[in-house]
Amino acid sequence: MSDSSKKRLKAQPKGMIFALDIGTRSIIGIAGTVEGEKLRVMAMEKEEHTQRSMIDGQIEDIEQVAKVARTVTSRLEAQLGFKLKRVCVAAAGRALRTQRASYKMEFPQPQRLDKEIISQLEAGAISEAEAAFTSGLDIDSRRQFYLVGHTAVQYYMDNYPISSLLDHQARQIQADVIATFLPSEVVESLYAAMHRIGLEVASLTLEPIAAINAVIPKNLRLLNLALVDIGAGTSDIAVSRDGGVVGYTMVTVAGDEITEALMKNYLLDFNAAESVKMQLGAQKSVSVTDILGIEQTITQDDMMHCIEESAATLCREIAEHICEVNGGPASAVFLAGGGSKLASIRAGIASYMNVDVNRVAIAGNNFQTYAFSDTYDLNDPEYATPLGIAISAGLNMITESFHVTLNGSRARLFRNSTMTVLDILMMNGFSYQDLLPRTGQKLTILLNGSQTVFYGTPGDPAVLLLNGREAKISDVVYTGDSIDFTPAVHGQPAQCRLKDLLAGSPDQAATVNGGVVPLDTPLKNGDAVITASGAPAPGRPSPAAETAGEPAVSAQPAATSEPDAPVSPAGGIELILNNKPVVLPGKPDGSPYYLMDMLEWSGIDLENPTGEIVLRVNGSDSTFLQDLKSGDRLEIFFAPGHAGKPK
Incomplete structure (x- = not known):
């Protein structure tokens, strides 16, 4: 198509779906529109790579791949009369890695399980998977991996397996997940x-x-089924069960190994060997000229004998990976991709899985569920991935119109179903540890024989806004939504120097661990300090002690003390926190106290959340940034079944 012709083309219609399957051996393009609940395929083009610019499904030569993709796109444009601009693509499974992990939550009494609690449970499991995955990477490797999705494989309620936790009551719950990771270069090259x-x-x-x-x-995913997409470079595997997709994996053995066996045995170049492989699937013999210029006739029986070992390896690897990701043989297996057409593959996989050969079928019969065409026969198993990309986009499994903004930029999405705020954050580099602040590490010393505790500064809570309003991590995200997320900031560790303990009498004698040290010496956990006065330093009690029913005390950002009665220093305020009185001194800078300042006094353990954080001031749901005044009644606790919105 000439440049002048291109300029005359109309713009791609809004409803036009354009998908490219960028494979190891070829690029397939599909364009169509949605009619009812199906994709109508209007145009389809395929072009082989002229060079080995793709290795095992991953782009090696960006320029060459772009050249072939341009050829396919131009042909589709000529058929359609439209200039194609928006394309749907898929990342190869060659570098896909998965990590299984589990996470458990316990409650002091049976709690109703809502979506927020289940999200927190899954988030904990994802965090465990990320940690395990990261620890297993080569420390010298410079590859950066991204979490691109997860699947909850199994839930447990009070140690019993269950398919759904929602609205049940339990004291202990657990989630087993499979998290999926991809290296950044796979996506960036696309x-x-x-x-x-x-x-x-x-x-x-x-x-x-x-x-x-x-x-x-989707209506078949209640069954335990496996899909194997046998391409040229890799064989991708996905497994369904109990209504969803429960795992992905891939085998680094595929059609190229068969081609290479033919090359070595018959002294053929790669393209000639590939041609022999494809032709012998449809006819009994093929004539070919080898690299020495000698013409050979290869029969189907000859070829099968030649590739017997390579085909056996392929079938064995596929069967083993299915059993590994599925926990045993699947009830049935669908084979897709160009490699699925090779004779003996069905029987080989069935044999290694120890299932009836009729339980292994060539894909294609179900394509009509979601797609149709007046021009093309869509039942070819080689069309599984390109049709899947187009179907997913057109039928809102993943759609061109589905976009989310995160911190002002378009979020990178790997979407297959309903998405939550947590999904978006995890897919874009954040972790569960970014959601909750931690108070700085405390400092415990022995002062004149009494244990004294200094507390670190409170952390700053995460700020999570969905379309400008405070949100929960379990909130469902819809197309066009905007997320603003500022990660939690951990507090500073407690610091105390010897002179801080002698503020009232800086000239008095003091020892640290039995020795005399400079007054500006920083104290460490476990230090034993003896002062001449023998009196404890003024300070504040342990927040946990307050919630245990001890008398209210004057709270100062220093060490534990037990004054006789509450006092309110100038500029301070008196509050009721979880039904216990607390007296706070004025802040040195004169700024007000906020609800987040009271987190460490509430007695909750932010490092081990047991539910949804409930924040109330004077009986009303509140926010971390709610400023406080004397007389306010505060409630801060975990409540799994709470219906109010956490802040």
């Missing part, structure tokens, strides 16, 4: 190739997710 030819990436998903969306409709 974006770079598309940008090079002027295409905007409208949606991005994982290839195994796209393929399973085309091959295994």
Whole structure:
């Protein structure tokens, strides 16, 4: 198509879905529109790579891949009469890694389990998976991995497995999850190739997710089914069970190993060996010229004998990976991709899985559930991934119109179902540790024989806004939503120097651990300090002691003390916190106290949350930044079944 013709093309219609499957051997493009509940495929094009610019599904040569993608796109534009601009793509599974992890929460008494508690449970499991995954990486590796999704494989309620926790009551719950990670270069190379030819990436998903969306409709996912997409470089695997997709994995053995076996045995170049492999699937013999110029005739029986070992390896690896991710053989297996057409693959996988060969089928029959065409036969298993990308986008499994802004920029999304605020944060580099502040580490010393505790400064809570309003991590995110997130800031550790204990009489003698030290010596945990006066320093009690029913005391940012009665220093305020009186001195800078200042006095353990944080002032739900005044009654506690909105 000439440049002048391109200029005359109309812009891509809003409802036009354009998908590119960028594979190891070829690029397939599909364009269509949604009619009812199905995608109508209007145009389809395929072009082989002229060079090995893709290795095992990952882009090696961005310029060459972009060149082939431009060819496919131009042909589609010529058919449609539209200039294509927005493209849906999928990241390859070659570098996909998964990590299993579990997380448990316990409550002092049976609690009703709402969505927020379940989100916190899953977030804890995701955090464990991230930690385990990171610890397993090569310390010298410079690869940066991103969490791109997770699946809750199993829930437990009071040690019994259960499919859903919502609205049940329990004292102990657990979630087992599979978290999925991809290296950043896989995604960045896709974006770079598309940008090079002027295409905007409208949606991005994982290839195994796209393929399973085309091959295994949602109404079949109650069954334990496995999809294997056998490409040229990798074989992607996805498993469904109990209504959802429960795991992904991939095998680094695929169609290229078969081609390479033919190359070595018959002295063929790669393209000739690839041609033999494809033709012998449809005819009994093929004539080919080897690299020495000698013509050979290869029969189907000859080829099967030649590739027997490579095919056995492929089938064994696929069967083992299915059993690994599924915890045993699947009830049935669907084979997709160009490699699925190879004779003996079905029987080989069935044999290694020890299931009837009729339980292993070639994909394609279910494509009609979500797609149709007046022009093309869509039942080819090679179309699983390109159709899956287009179907996912067109039917709102992942859609070009679904976009979310995070901190002012468009969030990177790997979307396959309903998404929450937590999903967005996790997909864009944040962790569960960014959600809750931690008070700085406390300092405990022995002062004149009495244990004295100094407390670190309170942390600053995270700020989480959804469309300008305070949000929960379990809130569902819809297209066009805007998220603003400022991570929690941990407080500073407690600090105390010897001279701070002698503020009243700086000239008095004192020892630290039996020795004389300079007055500006920083004290450490466990230090024993003896002063000439033998009196404890003024300070504040342990927040936990206050909530245990001890008398209220004057609170100062120093060490434990037990004055005879509450006093309110100038500028201070008196409060009731969780039904216990607390007296606070005025802040040195004259600023007001906020509700977040009282977190460490509440007795809750922010490092081990047991539910939704409830914040109330004078009986009304409040926020961390609520300023306080004398006489206010405060409530701060974890309440899993609380219906009010946490702040």
